[in-house]
Structures are given as structure tokens and as C-alpha cells.
Amino acid sequence: MGITSSYVHPQLQHLVAKMTLFDTFLFYVIHFVDKFGAWHRLPVLIGLCYMGIRRHLRQRYNLMEVGSGSKSGSATGRTYDTKEFCYRTADGKCNHPSNHVIGSRGTFFGRNMPPSASNYGLMDPHPSVVATKLLARKKFIDTGEQFNMIATSWIQFMIHDWIDHLEDTQQVELRAPHEIASACPLKSFKFFKTKRISTGEPDMKFGFLNTRTPWWDGSVIYGNNEEGMRRVRAFKEGKLRIGGDGLLEHDEKWIPISGDVRNCWAGFSLLQSLFVREHNAVCDMLKEHYPDVDDEKLYRYARLVTSAVIAKIHTIDWTVELLKTDTLLAGMRVNWYGLLGKRFKDLFGHICGPVLSGLVGLRRPNDHGVPYSLTEEFSSVYKMHSLLPDKVILRDITNSTNPNYEFPLVSQEVPMTEMTGKEGERRMSKIGMEQMLVSMGHQASGAVTLWNYPSWMRNLIPHDINGEEVPDPVDMAALEIYRDRERGVARYNEFRRNLLMVPITKWEDLTDDYEVIEALSEVYGEDVEKLDLLVGLQAEKKIKGFAISESAFFIFLLIASRRLEADRFFTTNFNPKTYTEKGLEWVNKTETLKDVIDRHFPDMTAKWMRCSSAFSVWNAPPDKTNYIPLYLRPAT
Numbered sequence: 001m002g003i004t005s006s007y008v009h010p011q012l013q014h015l016v017a018k019m020t021l022f023d024t025f026l027f028y029v030i031h032f033v034d035k036f037g038a039w040h041r042l043p044v045l046i047g048l049c050y051m052g053i054r055r056h057l058r059q060r061y062n063l064m065e066v067g068s069g070s071k072s073g074s075a076t077g078r079t080y081d082t083k084e085f086c087y088r089t090a091d092g093k094c095n096h097p098s099n100h101v102i103g104s105r106g107t108f109f110g111r112n113m114p115p116s117a118s119n120y121g122l123m124d125p126h127p128s129v130v131a132t133k134l135l136a137r138k139k140f141i142d143t144g145e146q147f148n149m150i151a152t153s154w155i156q157f158m159i160h161d162w163i164d165h166l167e168d169t170q171q172v173e174l175r176a177p178h179e180i181a182s183a184c185p186l187k188s189f190k191f192f193k194t195k196r197i198s199t200g201e202p203d204m205k206f207g208f209l210n211t212r213t214p215w216w217d218g219s220v221i222y223g224n225n226e227e228g229m230r231r232v233r234a235f236k237e238g239k240l241r242i243g244g245d246g247l248l249e250h251d252e253k254w255i256p257i258s259g260d261v262r263n264c265w266a267g268f269s270l271l272q273s274l275f276v277r278e279h280n281a282v283c284d285m286l287k288e289h290y291p292d293v294d295d296e297k298l299y300r301y302a303r304l305v306t307s308a309v310i311a312k313i314h315t316i317d318w319t320v321e322l323l324k325t326d327t328l329l330a331g332m333r334v335n336w337y338g339l340l341g342k343r344f345k346d347l348f349g350h351i352c353g354p355v356l357s358g359l360v361g362l363r364r365p366n367d368h369g370v371p372y373s374l375t376e377e378f379s380s381v382y383k384m385h386s387l388l389p390d391k392v393i394l395r396d397i398t399n400s401t402n403p404n405y406e407f408p409l410v411s412q413e414v415p416m417t418e419m420t421g422k423e424g425e426r427r428m429s430k431i432g433m434e435q436m437l438v439s440m441g442h443q444a445s446g447a448v449t450l451w452n453y454p455s456w457m458r459n460l461i462p463h464d465i466n467g468e469e470v471p472d473p474v475d476m477a478a479l480e481i482y483r484d485r486e487r488g489v490a491r492y493n494e495f496r497r498n499l500l501m502v503p504i505t506k507w508e509d510l511t512d513d514y515e516v517i518e519a520l521s522e523v524y525g526e527d528v529e530k531l532d533l534l535v536g537l538q539a540e541k542k543i544k545g546f547a548i549s550e551s552a553f554f555i556f557l558l559i560a561s562r563r564l565e566a567d568r569f570f571t572t573n574f575n576p577k578t579y580t581e582k583g584l585e586w587v588n589k590t591e592t593l594k595d596v597i598d599r600h601f602p603d604m605t606a607k608w609m610r611c612s613s614a615f616s617v618w619n620a621p622p623d624k625t626n627y628i629p630l631y632l633r634p635a636t
């Protein structure tokens, strides 16, 4: 049953026409709460209800399949014997219970909303003008104590697990207009277009392919295909290759041997090596308990366990630090454990459905009728390169004898440009894993806000999928504006409408900062519809505790649940038979990144970490409550 109302913007009528009466009621509740901006000040449980309503509507209206009839879409999939494939395959095939292709490498990005209906061109306004006047870093702005460089590297580590757009062989050149050319490190730069693939569908004529496996399957360390997987495996006792110093092994050209080496830097490869160690430790544990299991099976079990540990850390540790509020902590723990909490789930298992027992361990995966993929909008809201600083601040960890936390002194500052690619790898091997972890732990990341896009990324030499430098440097800030437009991602206001959020009507609705309002007017005039998504997300007033905007958050929320709920290995097959008894125990006992670091460097965190989460700045005072609301805390 549909509704009509003058309150609903014309662009939303297609969506509203499909709504049931119940959805319509929820729609108005959301608009009411949004308009008065009060929800986040309400207590945790009301916040949770609000998030639940949001998620319900999103699952019905914000999931779209792209290319269902094309050869890179779900149409080519076939049924298969799920019992035969009770492990994560090299290219992500055989996860969906009845279609072997869904979610595999080389399938379409989905969408959370239709491609943009706006008629603004690719150059309106010129991406280099937007980059120079609104994004370019003036002075480094950090996140204070909330988020450190481990957290920043972590999200890159996750992006390289999930998404990457296939490029065309055709190049585009962007030339900075004369008025701003002197402020651009590159007056012009070339890059490859994103490859457009025809879908054969009338509504969505083209789409783009994901060259990584979108499942949460650890492909960042295991690779995205058979060849990649063979490169990283030791083929002994299930293990992965690792260097003698505990860091990644390198080939003769100093390119790291790991699942994904595109655009890598030292912080990113540090996390890869930490989780290779974790994988190998799982293998040792399994070998001890199941001595007869062969190399292949040990590898498969250890991959399942390590991927689940990564997913759990992201859900209940990283996300909570990014969106530091009680509501989110509760929400993310509910995603994993359910409202009844960990203790109940440990005792009785998953017996009460997704709300009470969580998404993990559901009897069947649920894709809400739309084959699983990650989406264009998801890629757009995660473009958070402003998190990156200009330099890495190294700490001296050799001179302490104090058994309690001691502040490590600064020993050296290294420009980020010297920490990327092969040069970064060489430096890392001298620095070593412990010093790098302590240094990154003590360094705050950049804030996701305007005028904080790293200058060094405006003249960046990217690395291709083989870890080799590409010949042409790019201005990443301008390129990212171009990418969203090229891929038909809605601009800010259209994006908000499609998420059932109230659009802005004037710049003052977005921010109170007069300097920002002036700059927005200079670039976009008074046309708020023209505002690019990336700029809007960075300019938006943030909810207290959130390191990102509320508009981005709703895509996060939807996709965070979907990554767990749609995956057979987090639902039907999240059991001792698939993971082994001891493997599942390993996942259940690991809660945070600190647990993993402690496992491999038993004394390090005691000495150098004062805060509660490995993702907040390590000299920050511990969170007294450890950020767990009373009713979710296990009884002592």
C-alpha cells in the first residue's frame, strides 16, 4: 500500500510507493526523530530501537542487486553441495547456500540506492577545485585520544579484504583550471577509468566489478584467487609464509608476499603480518589437539577461525572506538551476541533468533532477498584518507625498566611517503614489529573533516595489484571526487533522501562553521543539491563520540550487519563441525585486538598501553567502564 504526502520529496516517491502501512509509520517516526535531532541523546535502549527500525527499513529498501542477468552477476551461479564446500574458497565462491557465484571475486558491486538521477556533469564543479578549496590539508587535525594509527591501518586492512573496483584500459586526464593550478601539486594527472560493464537491465544499465572477494574471509592475507592463495601458503601444517623477523616475507623486488599488496604501507603490512602470526598460532593449536589433520584441512580451519576473529574485532572493538557511544557499543555487541549477551550465548548457544541471540550463529544466512555484495555507496563512505597523517612518529621502546605503563619518548619522525611501498617495507624490517605497534598505538589518526586531506596524497604514486609502482602520479583528493561522480553515486542531498534522512536546504543546515559555509558557497554557489557526497560527509556536524558523519553511519550499520548475516560461515556453518570445537573456542575467547597482540607479544601491552582498546591512543587513560553498559557487563 502506498502513501502520498507533500512531506515526501518527489525523488523519494518511487520508494514510498512500495511501502506498507507499517513501514510508512516507521518512516514518519524516523523523520520526526531526525528532524529534532534528539535520538542520540535518548538512553541506550531507545537508541537501539531507533537503529533497529532504521535497519529494518534499509534492509527492505536500501539493498539493490546490480547485473542480475549479466555473466558477472548471480545469473551464472548454480546449486552445489554445501557439505562438500564447508570451508572458505580462494575466490569466495560457494558461500551462498544455493548459488555458487554470489559474493565471489569479479562480481558486481551492488547499490544501496539507484544511480544518481542528477544531471550535473563529471566536471561540475571541477574535481581539482573541490579538492583544493575544500579538502586539501591546511594543518593536520587529529582525533585526539579516540582513534590511533592502528585503527587507521585496520580500516585499510578491512577495505583490502572487501572491495576494489576493476579499472578500464582507457585513461582520463584531469587538468587543474588556471584559477587554482598554482595550488595543485599536480597541474594535471592521468588515471584509468573505472570499467563499466553493461548489465542488460533497463533501470540500471551498467555496473562495476569488485576485484576482491566481498565476504569477510580474510582475503587481505589469503589472496583473492587460487594463485594468490598458493603464493602465501607454506604448505606445511596449514601455515602461511612468514619472515624470520615475524614480518611478511618479501620477494626479490622487496614486494611483500601477502594476500593483497596494492597501495600498501608499513602500518598496513604490519597488520597483515600480525594476522599471519595469528593464523599460524591457530594451526599450532589445532595440530596439538587434532594431530591427524593434514595440511589442507588445517589451513581451511585456521582460515575460518582467523577470519572470524578479524570480523569479531571489527564488530565489537574497532567500530565501537569509531562511534564511541553506549548505543553503538550495545548495538555492535548485539550484532554478535544478541540482547541476551555473551554469557547466555556461551551457555545455551544460538537459540533465540537474531535480536536476542545475535546475527552470528543464525540457522540460515539471510540476504533479505538481495544477493550479497558490497555496494558503491559503501565504498564511497569509506573513502577516509583524511585519517592518514603526514608522518609516522616513531617511539623509543628500549629504555624502560618500569613494569607499569611508561610513556615512550619520540625517537624519529618519518614522512609517510617514506613508509609506503618497498621503501616502507625496508624501513619496517629495521624498525621491527613491537616498536611499530607501540609507535602507531601512541599516534592519533587524522580527523575525517574538511581541509584535512593529506597533501602527500595529492601527488601519490599508486601501487598496482602486484605491488609495483604505476607510472603516473595522481591527486587522490580530486580523483575521489571524480570517482563518485563517474560511478553514479548520489550527491549528498540525494544520498540523504534515499536513506530517508532529512535533506539540507541551506549550508547552515550542514554546519555552524562560518568559514566552511563561505567556502561551500564559493565552490557550489547556493545550489546545495550539487554538494559532493565526500564533502558533505566531512562537513556535516558530528554526533558526539562519532568519528564519522551520521549519513555515513547508516550505510555502515546496514552493511556491518549484512556482512555477518548473509555469510554461511557466520550463520549455518558457525559451528564446531565446520570450525572444530577448539577453533570455535578460540573465536569465542578472543574479544579485542588487544587479546591478539597480547597473545603474540605477552609483555608489550602491559608495559606500553594504558588505555582499554588497542585502537585508542595508548597513553589515554583507561576507560573506567571499559565502555560496556552495566546491563551488558558479565557479572563479576
Ligand code: HEM
Residues within 6 Å of the ligand: 152, 153, 155, 156, 159, 163, 164, 165, 191, 263, 264, 265, 379, 380, 382, 383, 384, 385, 387, 388, 420, 462, 463, 479, 480, 483
Ligand atoms: C598509505 C595508505 C593508503 C594509500 C597509499 C591509499 C591509496 C589508495 C589508492 C591509490 C586508491 C585507488 C584510487 C582510485 O583509483 O580510485 C585507494 C582507494 C581506496 N582507499 Fe585507500 N589508500 C591508503 C589508505 C586508506 C585508508 C586508511 C582508507 C580508510 C578507509 C582507505 C580507503 C580507500 C577506499 C574505500 C578506496 C576505494 C576502493 C574501491 O572501492 O575501489 N585507504 N586508496
